Amino acid sequence: YTIEADKVKAHIEPTMYGIFFEDINLAADGGVYAELVKNRSFEFNSHLAGWQERQKNGGKGSVEVVDRTAQRPENAHTIKVNIESNTGSFGLSNEGFRGMGIKKGETYSFTVTARKPAGSLIKLIAELHNASGNVIGTGTLTPTSANWKKYNVKFTATATEDKASLYVWLKGKGVVDLDMVSLFPQHTWKNRPAGLRADLVQKLADMKPGFLRFPGGCIVEGRDLVNRYQWKKSIGDIDKRENIINRWNTEFAHRLTPDYYQTFGLGFMEYFMTAEDIGASPLPILNCGMACQFNTGQLVPMDQLDPYLQDALDLIEFANGGPNTKWGKLRASLGHPKPFNLKMLGVGNEQWGEQYIERWKVFTKAIKDKYPSIKIISSLGPFAEGKEFELLDKTFRGLGADILDEHYYKAPKWFLDNAKRYDNYDRKGPKIFAGEYAAQSVATGSPENKNNWECALAEAAFMTGLERNADVVNMASYAPLFAHVDGWQWTPDLIWFDNLRSYGTPNYYVQQLYALNKGTDVVPLLNDGAMVSGEEGAYATASIDKNTKELIIKFVNTTDKAKPVTFSINSTSTYQKTGTVITLGNYKKDAVNSLDTPTAVSPVKSTIGLSGKSVTVTVEPATFKVIRLKMI
Ligand code: AHR
Numbered sequence: 001y002t003i004e005a006d007k008v009k010a011h012i013e014p015t016m017y018g019i020f021f022e023d024i025n026l027a028a029d030g031g032v033y034a035e036l037v038k039n040r041s042f043e044f045n046s047h048l049a050g051w052q053e054r055q056k057n058g059g060k061g062s063v064e065v066v067d068r069t070a071q072r073p074e075n076a077h078t079i080k081v082n083i084e085s086n087t088g089s090f091g092l093s094n095e096g097f098r099g100m101g102i103k104k105g106e107t108y109s110f111t112v113t114a115r116k117p118a119g120s121l122i123k124l125i126a127e128l129h130n131a132s133g134n135v136i137g138t139g140t141l142t143p144t145s146a147n148w149k150k151y152n153v154k155f156t157a158t159a160t161e162d163k164a165s166l167y168v169w170l171k172g173k174g175v176v177d178l179d180m181v182s183l184f185p186q187h188t189w190k191n192r193p194a195g196l197r198a199d200l201v202q203k204l205a206d207m208k209p210g211f212l213r214f215p216g217g218c219i220v221e222g223r224d225l226v227n228r229y230q231w232k233k234s235i236g237d238i239d240k241r242e243n244i245i246n247r248w249n250t251e252f253a254h255r256l257t258p259d260y261y262q263t264f265g266l267g268f269m270e271y272f273m274t275a276e277d278i279g280a281s282p283l284p285i286l287n288c289g290m291a292c293q294f295n296t297g298q299l300v301p302m303d304q305l306d307p308y309l310q311d312a313l314d315l316i317e318f319a320n321g322g323p324n325t326k327w328g329k330l331r332a333s334l335g336h337p338k339p340f341n342l343k344m345l346g347v348g349n350e351q352w353g354e355q356y357i358e359r360w361k362v363f364t365k366a367i368k369d370k371y372p373s374i375k376i377i378s379s380l381g382p383f384a385e386g387k388e389f390e391l392l393d394k395t396f397r398g399l400g401a402d403i404l405d406e407h408y409y410k411a412p413k414w415f416l417d418n419a420k421r422y423d424n425y426d427r428k429g430p431k432i433f434a435g436e437y438a439a440q441s442v443a444t445g446s447p448e449n450k451n452n453w454e455c456a457l458a459e460a461a462f463m464t465g466l467e468r469n470a471d472v473v474n475m476a477s478y479a480p481l482f483a484h485v486d487g488w489q490w491t492p493d494l495i496w497f498d499n500l501r502s503y504g505t506p507n508y509y510v511q512q513l514y515a516l517n518k519g520t521d522v523v524p525l526l527n528d529g530a531m532v533s534g535e536e537g538a539y540a541t542a543s544i545d546k547n548t549k550e551l552i553i554k555f556v557n558t559t560d561k562a563k564p565v566t567f568s569i570n571s572t573s574t575y576q577k578t579g580t581v582i583t584l585g586n587y588k589k590d591a592v593n594s595l596d597t598p599t600a601v602s603p604v605k606s607t608i609g610l611s612g613k614s615v616t617v618t619v620e621p622a623t624f625k626v627i628r629l630k631m632i
Contacts, residue, residue, distance in 0.1 A: 002526045003542045005551050005571035010471035010522040012543060015210035015281050017515035018477045020436055021271070022217030023262055024248045024490055025483035030097030031497065032200045032482065033266040036108075036183040037094045037166060038259065042077040043243040049259045051092050054167060059088030061170065066177065074233070074242040078179040083122055083170050091169035093129070094181070098486040099163030101499025102128055102136060107186035109193070111152045112168075113179045113239065114143035120174025126153065126183070127169065130161040143176055154186065162499045180239050190277065194238065196266065199502050200482065203495050205278040207512050212275040213283040213346070213435065213477060219247045219262070220285045220349040221292040225300065228287045231315055234267030235334060241267060247292060248489050260487075269331075272319065272340045282319065285346030285377070286312050288359045292349075299355055302362070309366045316342060316371050344375035350407060350436075352381030352388050357395055364399075375402040377433055384408035397429045403474065405435040409444040412458035416558060419462050419533045422469035432472050436479035437462075438492055438507065449491040451505035453601055453622065454589035460510045460624040461539035461556040467514070468531065468541045470522050478511050485595065496595070503598030506591065509584055510624065513603060517582070517626045519543030519552045525567075538563065551575070553627040557585075557619040569613040573631040579615065581608045585623025 023029065030038070038050035047065040055061075061083045069076040083090055102108070110126040128137035139155035166183055170176065188195030189202070204212075215229050222228035227244045234241055241264040249260035268284070275282040289300035289308045300308060314327050319342035321328025328339070347363045348356060356379065364376055378401045383389035396404055408414070415437075422432065439455035442448040459478070466473045483493035494508050504512070525532055525542040532540040537559035543552050551571075557563045569575070584603045591601050608617060608627065619625050 001532065001540065001565060001567050003551065003553065003567055003569045004524040004526070005542070005544060005569050005573065007524055008521040008544070009524055010469070012467065012470040012518050012520055012522060013210070013474040015475045016467070016470060016518050017207075017209065017511060018211035018213065018280060018283070018475055019204055019207065019209040019481060020217070020477040020479040021212060021214045021481050022479070023215065023219055023246060023266070024217060024480050025488035025493055026097055026260070027480070027482035028266040029261065029263050030487060031484055032196050033263070034184050034188050034195060034197045035263070035265055036096050036100040037181055038097050039261070040182050040263070041075055041180050041239065041243065042079055043075065044259060044261055045245065047077050050095050052095070054091050054093050055088065057088035058085065059090035060085040061090030063092065075179070075239050078177050080175060080177050081170055082175050083173055086173055089169045089171060091167055093165050093167045095165050096499070098484060099131075099499055100128070100165060100183070102157045102159070102161045102164040103185070103500065104157055104160045107154050107156050108137060109152060109154050109184045109186055110139050110141070111150060111180065111182045112141070113148055113150050114176055115146055115148045116143045116174065116176045118146055120172070120176060122170050122172040122174055122176045125169040125171060126155070127167040128157060129165050129167055130159060131163045136161060136164065148177075148179070160500070189274075194265070196270065196274065200495070200497060201274060201278070203502060203504060203508075207515050209278060209280040209515060211283045211475060211477075212271065212278070212280040213285060214271040216285065217349060217480070218292045218294065220287050221247070221290060222287070223247050223292055223295040225291045225298045228291060230311070231268040231284070231286070232311065234264040235269045238265060241265070247295075250489055269334050269336070273336065276340065281344070282340055282342055283344055283346065283377070284315060284342070285349055286315065288348035288351065288356070288363055290348060290351050290356065290359065293351065293353070302358065305359065305362055309363060312345065312347070312363060312367055313370055315345070316367070316374060342374070344377060344403065346377035346379070346405065348379050350382050351379045352383070352392060357392075361399070377403045377405050377435070379405050380407070382407050384410065397426070401430045403431045403433050405433045407436040409436070409438055409440055412439045412441070412454050415439050415458035415462035416534060419465035419539055421465055422472050423465070423531070423533070425469065425472045427471060431474040434466060434473060434476035436477065438478055441492070445490075447491060450590070450592055451492040451507050452589060453506050453587040453591040455492065456506035456510045456601070457556065457558060457585070457622055457624060459507060460584075461534070461558055463510070463514055464539040464541040464554055464556060465533060467518070467543065467554070468522060468533070478507060498595060501595050503593050503595055505593055506587075506601040509602050513582060513584060513624065513626055514554075517552050517554070517628065519545040519550070520547060523551075525553065549631040551629045551631070554624070555619055555627070556624045557621065560621045562621055563619045564616065565619055566614060566616040569629075571613065575610055575613060576630045576632055577610055579608045579610060579627055579629040581606050581617065582626040583620070583623060585625070586620035587622060589622070
């Protein structure tokens with residue numbers, strides 16, 4: 001193979017490899033949002049879902065759900081607990097999201113909002129129970145006010161348990177009203193109070209993503225319009241963020257997620273801040289007046305789109321506006337005076353059809369009139385190919401769209417066959433965002449899909465084609481991102497977790513290797529003068545990194561035989577005698593990672609010697625290799 005290392009073919013955008021986040025598979029509530037209490041504000045349709053009344057030693061009491069819709073429509077339910085006897089204990093327990101993950105030595109912060117009439121004297125004892133019912137942490141607080149007030153106590157856990165539950169005992173006599181019953185670990189991502197699970201955000205940071213797309217996915221759209229994602233309801237005081245049923249709350253037996261709601265504890269402020277923390281460009285996707293077309297497909301009439309348009313315009317001001325703008329001022333008051341530097345946003349998630357096109361036109365005009373430099377991401381639906389895809393593609397190209405969002409959940413073979421997909425795309429037309437993709441080991445949507453090596457290797461091969469065409473493809477993200485091992489609807493997923501642990505799949509390591517080794521500019525990698533894209537199972541791309549002065553070669557061997565390969569570098573630069581090789585491969589097709597073997601499939605680093613401007617390496621069967629060579 002020859003590498004023309006001085007002939008820059010395309011610039012690689014810093015956004016190239018990013019993250020798609022959606023609250024599916026308990027990704028937010030029950031996942032990255034570190035709240036341990038399920039249904040903390042009693043807003044689930046079944047208001048005591050997740051809660052159970054408890055008595056011990058003859059304790060007596062009752063729990064009543066109180067509706068205060070008239071005063072607080074966005075947080076309409078509280079509970080009134082009446083303690084009827086001074087002896088024994090009465091209370092409630094909360095099961096958490098498939099249990100609660102508790103760590104020995106960690107401090108937990110228990111918070112409630114409470115009020116009690118004069119004359120009632122009630123003490124709250126919070127107890128963490130392990131799966132056998134033993135107490136592994138406890139704290140006490142006493143509500144004192146007749147008005148709603150927040151109370152907090154911190155305590156340390158004495159044991160580790162992944163299926164703990166929280167008991168709240170009420171001792172004394174009288175009545176107490178409770179809401180926002182919450183338990184967080186003290187140690188969160190950047191130790192922000194009531195923040196995000198540090199191990200999960202760290203996995204994202206370790207990918208060094210170019211962008212963070214949020215909040216989805218189909219939840220942008222909602223099953224119906226009432227349950228669409230509304231960013232304005234996801235910011236500010238946590239007890240004013242209106243809970244809604246999650247679009248992924250589903251009745252299917254194999255899809256283990258009844259009682260799946262969105263509390264919006266992970267809301268737009270948290271998304272923007274997380275993007276900033278991990279060095280990713282924020283990419284919000286907004287509802288364009290259409291509910292999920294796989295469900296109700298409800299449409300907002302064209303003459304009633306104004307509130308939706310206003311949400312889009314206000315979001316840009318919220319992200320970028322100065323202190324004298326309404327929404328910029330609000331952002332500052334929420335703790336972030338500096339703008340978030342929003343450069344792009346998505347109009348609609350995975351929409352298609354005439355109804356989308358007509359709404360898209362109205363949105364695009366309104367946004368571009370006010371904010372001409374904001375790039376708009378336009379959906380090409382879920383299709384990847386076929387009539388509907390071609391119609392959308394042609395229409396948006398004709399309309400001069402900025403960036404087109406293509407989705408593909410396909411068999412590994414499709415990924416191998418499509419490594420050439422972008423070779424002949426129009427260089428002058430819209431840029432491409434490969435916004436959702438993942439190789440499916442069984443079939444799209446099948447619960448039997450596995451995050452196995454066969455799929456990850458096919459994605460690695462396909463991604464050589466993304467990178468080689470970086471002048472057209474500016475962004476790409478695997479989807480979905482997270483899944484809880486005990487509560488998911490969709491497979492495969494990039495990162496799996498339980499209540500205490502998490503692991504990156506083979507696919508995660510492929511994504512990470514691309515993101516950490518993308519370079520700044522593509523240079524030609526040729527075999528007999530032709531681009532390498534699947535011939536005899538070889539897929540390859542090369543780039544230079546102008547900042548670190550390195551040549552980076554990515555090579556995928558999809559065959560079951562080792563390939564000895566030599567790269568001859570045409571360049572005026574000279575190279576250090578030793579380079580670095582990162583190898584991910586030589587695994588069986590069905591190799592996977594798991595919570596117990598989280599790095600069974602993971603990259604291994606070694607060194608390699610150069611002979612002048614030539615380097616020879618053996619690429620093992622079913623292997624993805626990255627080679628970094630430093631210029632002198
Ligand atoms: O990633 C899972 C779902 O797949 C997304 O919510 C949707 O956009 C697509 O259909």
